[in-house]
Amino acid sequence: MSRRTPDEVDRRIAGMDSEQLPVGKHELHGAGHFAGLYAAENVAGTEFVFGATFVILGAGIWDVIIGLAVGNLLAVLTYRFITAPIATRTRMSVYTFLDRAAGRTTSALYNGLNAVVFAVISAAMITVSATALRLIFDFPAQTEAYPTSVGFIVLAIVFGSVAVLVAAFGFNALAEFASICGPWLMVMFAAGGIVLVPKAADEALGTTVLSGWGDFITIGGDTVFTGRTPDGAEGIGLLGVIGYAWAANSFAHAGLIDMSLLRYAKKSWYGYLSATGMFLGHYMAWVSAGFMGAATAAITMQSITVLEPGQVALQALGYAGFAVVIVGGWTTANANLYRAGLAGQGVFPRFSRAKVTLLIGGLVVIAAVFPFIYRGYLNLVTYAGIALVPIGGILFAEYWLLPRLGMTRYWARYKGVQNVPALLAWGIPLALAAVLLIAGLAPAYYLFPPVWLLSTVLYVLLARMMGAAERYPDGEADDELFAERVDVFHTQQAREAHTDVDTRDRRALTRVLKVVWIVDLAVIAAAALVVLLASSDITAYEAHRDRFFVVAAVGTVIYFLAAYGELRRRTAHTRRSLARRDGSSPAGSRPAD
Missing domain, CATH: 1.10.4160.10 (Hydantoin permease)
Structure with a gap:
């Protein structure tokens, strides 16, 4: 694996989709x-x-x-x-x-x-x-x-x-x-x-x-x-x-x-x-x-x-x-x-x-x-978990266990080979889980922890045999350089992202809309508690329940009008704040009220 120059890495980073890059500090929440x-x-x-x-x-x-x-x-x-x-x-x-x-x-x-x-x-x-x-x-x-x-x-x-x-x-x-x-x-x-x-x-x-x-x-x-x-x-x-x-x-x-x-x-x-x-x-x-x-x-x-x-x-x-x-x-x-x-x-x-x-x-x-x-649906998501969690075990082993056991993270990419241990550590636990399910030896909801654990252990053992125990200095040096240049790229992005701009919307109407939807939800909850606590018999219960249905229906309309209105105002305010920082005005924007 030949080493790359900083310029080559920069060009590679510029051509990559943002999803392929690590997240920058300016993007954290x-x-x-x-x-x-x-x-x-x-x-x-x-x-x-x-x-x-x-x-x-x-x-x-x-x-x-x-x-x-x-x-x-x-x-x-x-x-x-x-x-x-x-x-x-x-x-x-x-x-x-x-x-x-x-x-x-x-x-x-x-x-x-x-x-x-x-x-x-x-x-x-x-x-x-x-x-x-x-x-x-x-x-x-x-x-x-x-x-x-x-x-x-x-x-x-x-x-x-x-x-x-x-x-x-x-x-x-x-x-x-x-x-x-x-x-x-x-x-x-x-x-x-x-x-x-x-x-x-x-x-x-x-x-x-x-x-x-x-x-x-x-x-x-x-x-x-x-x-x-x-x-x-x-x-x-x-x-x-x-x-x-x-x-x-x-x-x-x-x-x-x-x-x-x-x-x-x-x-x-x-x-x-x-x-x-x-x-x-x-x-x-x-x-x-x-x-x-x-x-x-x-x-x-x-x-x-x-x-x-x-x-x-x-x-x-x-x-x-x-x-x-x-x-x-x-x-x-x-x-x-x-x-x-x-x-x-x-x-x-x-x-x-x-x-x-x-x-x-x-x-x-x-x-x-x-x-x-x-x-x-409950069984479907349980089966989905069994099918997908081996990958979690493999990646857990790749990130945490290989370095701690003296092996090399990303060894297959450095060596330029197909990561067969990953395929085997995924397929073998799945095959065993399928046998247990078909034979009725274990319910589905018990299987994901042993499947995850088995995939983790299998990957460590197989990776050691197939190349993870070796060192790959050129590959590791390239990854270190890539990480450094990504940091430089993110620093430039952060300067352009205007993270220093205060985009919080403190306008009175925006705050009022927020209060409206919060109070609205409280009223709906209170109406439900009245049904629970004030229904002395079935007749009273039905009267309170019918009244709650009206409150819930009207309250739902009010909630979405107020909450969506607040959201739209905050979003527009953020766009205007960033536009003012750039010295321009966004299309269709109006002066803040």
Whole structure:
């Protein structure tokens, strides 16, 4: 491997896509950014599916209370001690790091699998949103694994096509809109569960009034998380709940996909901030959705196994529930379609992201008409974790273990060979996991930790045998020079980025709009608490519930008007501030009021 000159490296850096470069210091974000990001990402339409799934799997009330706490804590610790340290030290996305460490073949396979995983998630979320639209258009319920209504098929195709087009060509606008959905979704999920507790209490205790925590546990154990499946079989138990909760995001934390987010973190301890998503979304929202699903099953006299998210949201939140399902499903689908397009572009680099997104989107739209995809969502993401976490183990070994064991990081690239140990350390654990699953020797939710560990150990052993124990001074010198020139490049970018400009919007109307949406959410939450605490009997409950439905619907409209208005004003103010710094005026800007 011949050494390059600084000029050659500079030309190489100038010709690289920004995604291929480490993140610069001027691009880093503070703690609040990641707290909000994880909260918004993990409180979405999927939570209706997860909450109902734990009821269907027969989890007991204490299994859920303790198991979700332990499983989500393990997920947070994995983000903190596995994902975040590698992300903040390399400042690379997982795709770039994998390409450097394992080479083109492994990267292409990984990108292709990621594209499939994100496409499936997108399809499931389009179907979730379509369940709310189905009720609006009065199409038949989809209780089978396959579609049974031509109207629903048309609805899913049209809705899915719109989602694909937005992801392909209008993602920035949607991402801006999605950024304000998190606080509203969190309040609505909590409110929906609260509103249906008195109804569940009436079913379990014969009264709508709860005398304390003990009554809540009784209601949860008797009517929601009973410890038995709807067929009467024994449920998954405490370890099963822990396993599912830890595995639900395993491809993001143990599989290191969230390196792409956490590379922008100033400190590795920001990995702890994933707790906003794990405990607000994967704890509070799952428990609340379980209550909503069980209560809706009792109200509608249907089995929870065939209930749709739209039906659940309507019973819990009224017409505002339609917005929760549609917005939560749509924003999640679009974000994952965008990711699928990026991953697919890694497999087909000659095509633009938009074109790849459209191609994958066509398959997503077809898949979205099949309800079995969203009904099996918990198992699907668990299998995705098993398939992707070996790459996390391989990269963990590459970054941390090889240097500590006297071996060379990036050895395959330095040696100019295909990284066969990476392929074997990925394929062998997957093959063993498949055997265990097919033979019924282990449930899926137990498999990702041993698969990750086995891939890590295998990679270290195989890499030592195939060249990692050797030294490659020319290659290491080239990487050191590359890192130095990237720092120079980032210094120049920072000078041009105007990070010294104060872009905070302190104008009165912007502040008023923020107060409006905060107060609005508080009013919605208070209306839900009135239903819980002031319903002395079923008649009072129904009156308070109907009043809450009106408050939730009107409050939703007010929230989005105020929150989006504030966002647009802050964004415009930032553009004007930067333009003034440049001595120019942005097109269409107006003087600040």
